Amino acid sequence: MSAHATAQPMTAHKSGPLSGTASVPGDKSISHRALVFGAMAVGETKITGLLEGQDVLDTAKAMRAFGATVLQHGPGVWSVNGVGVGGFQEPADVIDCGNSGTGVRLIMGTMATTSMTVTFTGDASLRKRPMGRVTDPLSLFGTQAYSRKGGRLPMTVVGAANPVPVRYALPVASAQVKSAILLAGLNAPGQTVVIEREPTRDHSERMLLGFGAQLSVEKTSEGNVITLTGQPELRPQTVAVPRDPSSAAFPVCAALIVEGSDIFVPGVSQNLTRNGLYLTLVEMGADIEFQNPRTEGGEPVADLRVRFSDNMKGIELPPERAPSMIDEYPILSVVAACSNGKTVMRGVKELRVKESDRIDAMARGLEACGVRIEEDEDTLIVHGMGAGGVPGGATCATHIDHRIAMSFLVLGMAAKAPVSVDDASPIVTSFPIFEGLMTGLGATLRAGGQ
Numbered sequence: 065m066s067a068h069a070t071a072q073p074m075t076a077h078k079s080g081p082l083s084g085t086a087s088v089p090g091d092k093s094i095s096h097r098a099l100v101f102g103a104m105a106v107g108e109t110k111i112t113g114l115l116e117g118q119d120v121l122d123t124a125k126a127m128r129a130f131g132a133t134v135l136q137h138g139p140g141v142w143s144v145n146g147v148g149v150g151g152f153q154e155p156a157d158v159i160d161c162g163n164s165g166t167g168v169r170l171i172m173g174t175m176a177t178t179s180m181t182v183t184f185t186g187d188a189s190l191r192k193r194p195m196g197r198v199t200d201p202l203s204l205f206g207t208q209a210y211s212r213k214g215g216r217l218p219m220t221v222v223g224a225a226n227p228v229p230v231r232y233a234l235p236v237a238s239a240q241v242k243s244a245i246l247l248a249g250l251n252a253p254g255q256t257v258v259i260e261r262e263p264t265r266d267h268s269e270r271m272l273l274g275f276g277a278q279l280s281v282e283k284t285s286e287g288n289v290i291t292l293t294g295q296p297e298l299r300p301q302t303v304a305v306p307r308d309p310s311s312a313a314f315p316v317c318a319a320l321i322v323e324g325s326d327i328f329v330p331g332v333s334q335n336l337t338r339n340g341l342y343l344t345l346v347e348m349g350a351d352i353e354f355q356n357p358r359t360e361g362g363e364p365v366a367d368l369r370v371r372f373s374d375n376m377k378g379i380e381l382p383p384e385r386a387p388s389m390i391d392e393y394p395i396l397s398v399v400a401a402c403s404n405g406k407t408v409m410r411g412v413k414e415l416r417v418k419e420s421d422r423i424d425a426m427a428r429g430l431e432a433c434g435v436r437i438e439e440d441e442d443t444l445i446v447h448g449m450g451a452g453g454v455p456g457g458a459t460c461a462t463h464i465d466h467r468i469a470m471s472f473l474v475l476g477m478a479a480k481a482p483v484s485v486d487d488a489s490p491i492v493t494s495f496p497i498f499e500g501l502m503t504g505l506g507a508t509l510r511a512g513g514q
């Protein structure tokens with residue numbers, strides 16, 4: 065099942081100017097949700113622009129195991145014939161979510177308030193990640209979970225047959241935890257309330273409303289108070305998945321640091337819960353034009369024209385921005401290395417529980433490439449070496465983490481000497497066309513190490 069059973073080393077060489085259009089695939093968060101919410105609805109949900117990355121394909125497989133009919137009709141064009149949570153069947157085998165935290169946590173939420181018992185597992189990366197953050201609040205509904213030590217997968221979840229609604233204040237800023245509780249709340253009679261002090265990506269709230277859920281969001285001094293009324297089934301939808309701003313980050317950042325580049329990146333989300341990287345890059349002095357702002361698939365988007373920016377400056381990022389760019393810190397740290405002065409990222413300890421410990425992975429790889437780093441549990445500081453100033457010439461460990469692999473390959477496009485990654489195979493989880501898209505812009509990526 066693992067997308068990365070065999071390691072695939074890859075090397076990025078210093079690139080000439082990048083040019084052309086970078087059309088990135090569909091948003092991963094919205095793609096997972098389209099499949100899961102579609103399965104929880106009764107009837108046919110039609111999806112266009114679905115990300116066909118391994119994480120999302122694993123969620124499609126899981127939804128089939130619960131009894132939904134999930135079909136691909138063409139590239140990105142899918143349908144889900146949902147049976148509603150009430151019509152879910154107990155999967156006959158273990159649900160393997162591969163590399164995907166979003167997949168496993170959302171799916172736990174969907175079955176937490178049913179009378180089913182489901183065993184979940186994942187690849188070596190997912191089996192290290194904490195699941196207690198989801199099963200603790202789910203236990204308030206009456207759900208039980210039996211896991212390996214430390215709340216790790218494999219884990220068996222026994223749904224609550226007679227769930228009670230829940231009121232829960234999130235102790236960590238996590239859209240996955242928020243979403244799992246909301247999905248469990250759908251099958252609990254009465255009102256389930258989730259309070260988030262710091263806003264996290266709001267795709268579940270937006271999409272659940274489209275799928276006919278009764279949900280309100282109130283902004284209070286405690287933060288966002290999200291109230292959802294339990295109801296037996298959702299209404300099927302037509303979902304047009306917008307492009308993924310977290311994937312767009314890679315060609316955008318590559319163009320900013322590769323001398324002479326000038327690229328066009330259409331349809332990048334301007335959703336305030338996702339656009340922290342783009343705000344940060346502008347503050348650092350990036351040459352990005354935001355053109356043709358509009359709404360696509362229910363999300364505010366703009367087309368980006370991005371040009372090489374040889375005089376970007378390091379900044380201190382406001383910690384409260386972290387949830388809106390949580391997956392973008394690895395690639396930001398590459399831009400920081402190619403900027404002048406230091407970039408200070410505080411309040412980022414969540415990065416330690418992603419596909420890898422991303423603070424450690426970026427720190428070690430950047431150091432190997434000649435960049436000075438400071439770090440503590442919750443902080444990463446990168447001392448910039450200016451455009452074209454990073455020596456490179458190292459092989460960086462990716463720890464089964466797609467974003468670490470892509471970040472170091474982008475660094476190799478701008479560094480003095482090639483940069484290799486020990487394993488590029490995890491890239492298929494979120495950005496299966498990364499290699500073709502980047503080489504199409506003019507990058508030189510070669511299979512194998514140095």
Ligand SMILES: O=C(O)C1=C[C@@H](OP(=O)(O)O)[C@@H](O)[C@H](O)C1
Pocket residue numbers: 092093094165166237238239240241243265390391414
């Ligand atoms: O809800 C989602 O789709 C996601 C939420 C984030 O995780 P957390 O909820 O753990 O912050 C993010 O890192 C992940 O890539 C996708």
Ligand SMILES: C=C(OP(=O)(O)O)C(=O)O
Pocket residue numbers: 163164165166167391418419467494
């Ligand atoms: C953290 C990520 O994904 P997930 O939590 O779904 O594995 C990511 O894509 O960067």
